[in-house]
Each structure stands twice: as structure tokens, then as C-alpha cells.
Amino acid sequence: MPDCFQRNAEHVASHRCTVLEHRWVNDRYKYLRLSSNAELARMTRPGQFYQLKCPSAAGQHPFLLRPMSVYGVGPEAGTIEFLYNVTGAGTRALATLGIGDAMEIVGPLGNTFVLRPEFERILVVARGVGLATMAPLLKAAAQAGIAITAIMSARAPKDLMRDEFLRGAEADVHCVFDSDDSSSVSNVDTLVRRLLAEQHHDAIYTCGSHRLLMLLQKVLQDHPPILGEVAMEQRMACGMGVCLSCVRLFDDAGDKQFLRVCREGPVFPIRHVVGEVEFG
Ligand SMILES: Cc1cc2nc3c(=O)[nH]c(=O)nc-3n(C[C@H](O)[C@H](O)[C@H](O)COP(=O)(O)OP(=O)(O)OC[C@H]3O[C@@H](n4cnc5c(N)ncnc54)[C@H](O)[C@@H]3O)c2cc1C
The missing domain is CATH 2.40.30.10 (Translation factors)
Known part of the structure; x- marks a missing residue:
């Protein structure tokens, strides 16, 4: 498992x-x-x-x-x-x-992120409410002496909440915005690939944007050793695995399963997420 x-x-x-x-x-x-x-x-x-x-x-x-x-x-x-x-x-x-x-x-x-003590540097990519979810991960990484690269995405500079995200943690921060199109998929793709080429990263974590999640899934295909995790935000009712309203399809190298975001998640491997489900 x-x-x-x-x-x-x-x-x-x-x-x-x-x-x-x-x-x-x-x-x-x-x-x-x-x-x-x-x-x-x-x-x-x-x-x-x-x-x-x-x-x-x-x-x-x-x-x-x-x-x-x-x-x-x-x-x-x-x-x-x-x-x-x-x-x-x-x-x-x-x-x-x-x-x-x-x-x-x-x-x-729910579960928690995998953050191994031997990690040297992690990349965190967050947008919107994802900032709230990722902030404690940043704190845990900083306390463990793990270096942090962060990409923060927001509609405009006034929406960024940089201080609320970092909460005093040291990080190499890159901000992208919808207002100047720097948050476009192609721009963030270039930025992520450049950061990974410049420095060794052990893991990538994301939350808050399906678009960024799918982009990172593609990037990770070219970086097999890097761990990738996403905290999924899914509409849910009971929150403790009973009502099954938050199930999503995941694909672990061909082993397809519906899992409950509230119970088996909300943190899942980025590589296992199925973006679009086709019926019929
Ligand atoms: C695991 C998890 C963690 C979250 N953490 C945060 C957080 O830290 N900060 C934050 O601002 N938001 C977070 N959200 C989203 C938050 O749950 C919704 O914004 C909130 O439930 C909206 O409720 P509402 O009554 O104001 O909106 P309404 O749209 O009126 O809600 C109607 C129903 O839909 C559900 N719902 C609506 N939007 C969402 C959503 N995006 N995700 C899940 N359920 C939704 C509500 O719970 C409610 O049952 C999280 C969601 C999940 C699943």
C-alpha cells in the first residue's frame, strides 16, 4: 500500500x-x-x-x-x-x-502529506484556498530544515496573501497572476521546468487549482524520481467516509479505483489523479 x-x-x-x-x-x-x-x-x-x-x-x-x-x-x-x-x-x-x-x-x-526527513528541497504550487491547506506543510518543512521553492498563483497581486502563506518560513517565492497572464498554463509550465532544472527537488505538492494539478501531472512524467502530491478539494457531505458523495476515480499504473476524498484523501499522489472521466 x-x-x-x-x-x-x-x-x-x-x-x-x-x-x-x-x-x-x-x-x-x-x-x-x-x-x-x-x-x-x-x-x-x-x-x-x-x-x-x-x-x-x-x-x-x-x-x-x-x-x-x-x-x-x-x-x-x-x-x-x-x-x-x-x-x-x-x-x-x-x-x-x-x-x-x-x-x-x-x-x-483525512490523511497527511508525505514529508520525509531526508528531503532537501520541495516545490509547493498553490492557488486560492490552496494556500490555507499548504501553509502548515510549509511550516513543517521549514522546521525540518527542508528548503522550499514556492509558486503562488492568484487573480491579482492584491489577492496573493503571501504573508499568510509563508507565515515567516523562508522560501524562494515566484508569484504568477491572472491579471498579467503570467499564471497561464504555458508560462507556469516553463517556470516549473526551469526551477526543476536549476535545483534538485525531492517533492512537489499542490492544492487549489485543477489546471495546475494537470500541468504538474504532465511535468512529473518527465521527472520520475520526484514525489508528487495534491490535496484535493471535493464537494463532500459527511466528511468521514460514510456517504460516498466525494468519491473520485484514481489510476495507480492501470489499477483503477474509486476512492473517497474525505477518507483515503484528501492528499493523493498527483500521478494517480484522473482528470476527465469518460462515460458511455
Ligand atoms: C478537504 C477540504 C478542505 C477545504 N479547505 C478549505 C480551506 O481551508 N479554506 C476554504 O476557504 N475552503 C476550503 N474548502 C472549501 C470549503 O469547504 C467550501 O468553500 C465551503 O464548504 C463552501 O460552503 P458554503 O456554504 O459557503 O458554500 P455553498 O456553495 O453554499 O455550499 C453548498 C454545499 O457545497 C459544499 N461546497 C461548496 N464549495 C465547496 C468546495 N469548494 N469544496 C467542498 N465542498 C464545497 C458545501 O460544503 C456545502 O455542503 C475545503 C474543501 C475541502 C473538501
């Missing part, structure tokens, strides 16, 4: 937390810090996520819990951080929570 299928957390449960900090980072994203028990924060790994119970607000009653990656733990013991895009009913309701409010979270859910 590939090591990406590390066992999910053993003790998934619902936890009642208190809002310690909740503020806008820019005009679309909010930062949320919750107090939880120290054990919960301690066992949460990069790439894992929680199901957040959104409150009822403005006549909306979000029924399903909303999946959110762990953005970080700390700075104090027993605190968990999230960084989320306010998009629909659930996240709009979430955005109304005030300091001191109580909220329920379920987790930690």
Missing part, C-alpha cells in the same frame, strides 16, 4: 470550541482561531481537515458541516486555526461568529 494512504486519525470526534480570534484578512478571506483541547491541536497534521458546524444566520440554516483544512495550530497550546473564503450560505454564516462564541468542529479528518 503506498505511503500516501497513511491511516486516518484514530479518534475523530465532535469538539466544542470557543472563538478566540476572527478577522478579515482581505475582502474575501477570514482568519478564524479556536480554542480546543491541547490533545486535539497536537494530533492535527498538515493536509487534514475539520468539518465545521456553521451557525444559523440571516434566515439561513446550513445543514451540512463545511470541510476546512487546518491552516495551523497555535500559537498557544490547544488552538486551531482556519483561513477561509466567504463564498456561500455556510461560510457567510460562519463569518458572523464573534469572539467568545461557541462552535462545534468534527475531526481531525
